[in-house]
Amino acid sequence: MNFAILFGGNSYEHEISIVSAVVLKKILKTNLVFIFCDEERKFYLIPSEEMNSKTFSTQAYKKQKELILKHKGFYVKNFIGESKIDIDCVINLIHGRDGEDGKIASLMEFFDINFIGPRLEASVLSFNKEFTKLYAKNVGIKTLDYSMLRKNCNDNFIPNFPCILKPSRLGSSIGISIVKNEKEFEYAKDVAFEFDTDIVIEEFKSGIKEYNLAGCMIGDEFIFSTIEEPKKKEFLDFDQKYLSFSGNNELIEADLNDTLKTKLKDNFKKIYNPLFKGALIRCDFFILNDEVYLNEINPNPGSLANYLFKDFNTILKKLAKNVKNENKIKINYNFLHSINGQKGKL
Amino acid sequence: MNFAILFGGNSYEHEISIVSAVVLKKILKTNLVFIFCDEERKFYLIPSEEMNSKTFSTQAYKKQKELILKHKGFYVKNFIGESKIDIDCVINLIHGRDGEDGKIASLMEFFDINFIGPRLEASVLSFNKEFTKLYAKNVGIKTLDYSMLRKNCNDNFIPNFPCILKPSRLGSSIGISIVKNEKEFEYAKDVAFEFDTDIVIEEFKSGIKEYNLAGCMIGDEFIFSTIEEPKKKEFLDFDQKYLSFSGNNELIEADLNDTLKTKLKDNFKKIYNPLFKGALIRCDFFILNDEVYLNEINPNPGSLANYLFKDFNTILKKLAKNVKNENKIKINYNFLHSINGQKGKL
CATH class of the missing domain: 3.30.1490.20 (ATP-grasp fold, A domain)
Known part of the structure; x- marks a missing residue:
């Protein structure tokens, strides 16, 4: 299976996305294509050996081949005209704006390209924390006032x-x-x-416990990660949160009783199904007096939260085979034919 | 000002969008470019004289020039390579899926093209009637149970x-x-x-009165249409609703007292501002016991509800000059530089 990792974007998390992609390169055991979306939202094909931070921070990526996104894929110009990059599934690894706000979902759906990542509605509802609150309430999940x-x-x-x-x-x-x-x-x-x-x-509740749970649905089955209690000072800042993507620390399941673990998973299911189908997401929950509250939904978590899963490669391949784009609508022009019949003058 | 009318789309309302575009061609007094998005979501440049229903129902449009959408505009191939179509503002006139679900908004924002139409969040919240209910409640607007x-x-x-x-x-x-x-x-x-x-x-409330009000914001000012009480049988079906786009019937302001008219406008303002900035929308309201209920939001109404306005051309040009895309985020690579400094190995 050929995965394309799509990263970068015009986002405050542009650089985080680059780190995310470099980490996934090390983790994923499959054919990988790297597609960088730069600040200007131009796409570049980055050779695997150039996947390091300097390629981007020095703007050396501009020497690489530019790609055009259109019907069914990404295309590169060559001496015979252009050819399509061979991709089975795109991994949307753009964090923040563009990647998580619905734009990449829109581009992939519009041009009919298989992808792992949140769909359009899921993106808009999880990207905006106010809408996340409305959505959570609607599916019966508590959030903080x-x-x-x-x-x-x-x-x-x-x-x-x-x-x-x-x-x-x-x-x-x-x-x-x-x-x-x-x-x-x-x-x-x-x-x-x-x-x-x-x-x-x-x-702000200073003693509140936070728990992260990642997962996805493959067919009708939920796959869950280990439940993590993230280490933190008052709250995680930018550097702390992301320099640990590659999961160098040993992963320890959070110390929770089975009732609470089940509660977390039940909350995850209500949030995920069906809105987030096609994505591997991480939900960050609070637990307060044995009640579960949703803090936020990360529909494209850093390096896809690979460090929370025991068999990440298998899960991602299964998920990729399972993603579905919208059904195509067949246009038959019956209505226009009927107008022509009636009036003949439109 | 050069407007492009973007119409068609992979939508159940594909044919309606064609009708909508043909009508706007007659109404708009400015330079117009017609861009058709076909069933496959390929873009074609349609010459003005070919803007009739047969061009589409016979698929004759396929003989026209195909356009490529990329950074800053639509491009056409020619003997020197390719050139950009000269457009100041795109009118998103795709109804239903693609046009009103957020995909076109995403494409325009992503490729940095000025457009009239709902933005991404506005699209998702108005396209899905369940989300519209959640949104309406959140901004203090009643809807039916x-x-x-x-x-x-x-x-x-x-x-x-x-x-x-x-x-x-x-x-x-x-x-x-x-x-x-x-x-x-x-x-x-x-x-x-x-x-x-x-x-x-x-x-289903059989005697309920429906009122349509269209409008937009230009700067801080609201522009409202005439309030229309649409004629209907039990409810409007597909043909009835759209064969009247061009407003051949004389427009009569709905028979409502000033209090109710003001209530309708106040409701419209709460719905519109700021979510729908950049769009000219039509809100369909019910009035029941002097209370206003939102029925639905049409963020791309048929032919932009031109027939409800007295000076549609002026309004649309002012709106076009006023639309704003997202601010660009400047990427400075400070974070990557700091990682390189610390570790030198990413």
């Missing part, structure tokens, strides 16, 4: 302290602040509004 | 009669049935499940 701040509105709103501010549409802890008083709040608002027009504010 | 039917679930669910069944993701009355008893219900379910995996069921 919250307020919304809108740019140029809510001027006099003062939350309870301590609280946590999160830009609605960013992952990887970017723009997030924990604040303890009004002065910190004003500064944190400015920071978050640098990234987004909408801010989610939640009460 | 409803239940959801899922394919292969809810086997024993029996609604109150009479009720109306709507596939979640289709416009133009396709797949919609009003049913009065269990036998009709079973048949209507099969019909709706032909089109979608999810069905919205609402109580």
Whole structure:
């Protein structure tokens, strides 16, 4: 099976995506093609031996072949015109904007290319933390209470302290602040509004336990990862979160009783099915007084959370064989024929 | 100003979109380029004089020039290589799937092309009637009570009669049935499940009044259309709804008192701002006991609801000058440089 790893994107997590792709190169035992989406959203075919951070940070990637995305695949120009890159399944590994907001899902569906990753609706509902709250409630999943701040509105709103501010549409802890008083709040608002027009504010619960569970559906069957209790200071910052992608640390299943483990998995199932079919996602949950709360959905987790799975290669290949794009709609022009019959003048 | 009308798409409303484009050709007084997206999602440049239904129903469009969509525009091959079509703003006139589900929004944003039409989040929330209900509630707008039917679930669910069944993701009355008893219900379910995996069921209120209001925001100002009370039998079917695009009938403002007119406009504003910025949309409302309920949002209404406006050409040009794509994110590679400094081995 030929996988293409699609990474980069015009995203605050562009560089994280590069790290993610370099890690997956080491992990995946199959034919891999690397497709880089640069800042300008041009696509480049990166030879395997050039898959290192300098290729990108020095912009040496621009010497590589540019690809054109169109009907059924990515194409490269050559002396006979152009040829299609041989790909069975694209892994959408663009984090944040472009990859997780629905654009890549749209491009893949539109041009009819098999891919692993969240579909259009799943992307939009998980990328925006406010919509995630609405979705979670709709499928019967608890989230923490919250307020919304809108740019140029809510001027006099003062939350309870301590609280946590999160830009609605960013992952990887970017723009997030924990604040303890009004002065910190004003500064944190400015920071978050640098990234987004909408801010989610939640009460900050300092002792809260967080648990990460990744998984996917293959056919009717759920495949779950180990449940991880991520190590953290107050909360994970950007560097901490991602320099551990390759899972060098030994993985230890979180210390939870079976009832709570089952609760986490049941919550995951309600979130995943059917909206996230085709993706391998990671859900980050809180547990508070034995109740499970969804914190966030990562529909393209860093390096696809490979370090949480015991047999990642097998799972990914099975998932790839199982992904489905939309059914094509057959156009028969009966309606236009009927208009022509009636009026003959459109 | 050069407008491109983008129409067609792999959608149940593909043919409606062709009608919509032919009508707009007659209405718009400006330079127009016609870009047809065929069943296979290939793009063709259609000369103005070929803009009639036979070009499409006979597939004669395939003799026209194919276009490639990429960075910053649509390109046509020629003897010097390829050249970009001169377009200031694309009008997304694809109805239903592709046009209203977020795919075209994604393509335009990704390739950085100015366009009139709903953005990605707006598309996903208005295309799926269930999500529209969640969104409406979130911004304080009433909708009728409803239940959801899922394919292969809810086997024993029996609604109150009479009720109306709507596939979640289709416009133009396709797949919609009003049913009065269990036998009709079973048949209507099969019909709706032909089109979608999810069905919205609402109580059918036979005397309910419907009002359509179209509009857009230009800068901070709202532009509203005339409020229309659409003529209907029990409800509008496919043919009725669309053969009247060109507004041959004289437009009469709905007979409503000023309080209710203001209520409709206030509801429209809450729905539109800011999610639908960049689009000219039509909201279809019910009024029941002087209360306004949202029925549905049409983010790409047929022929952009031109027949509801007195000075459609001016509005559209102003809107086109006002549309904004996402801000570009500048990638600085500081993070990768820091990794290189630390480890030198990624």
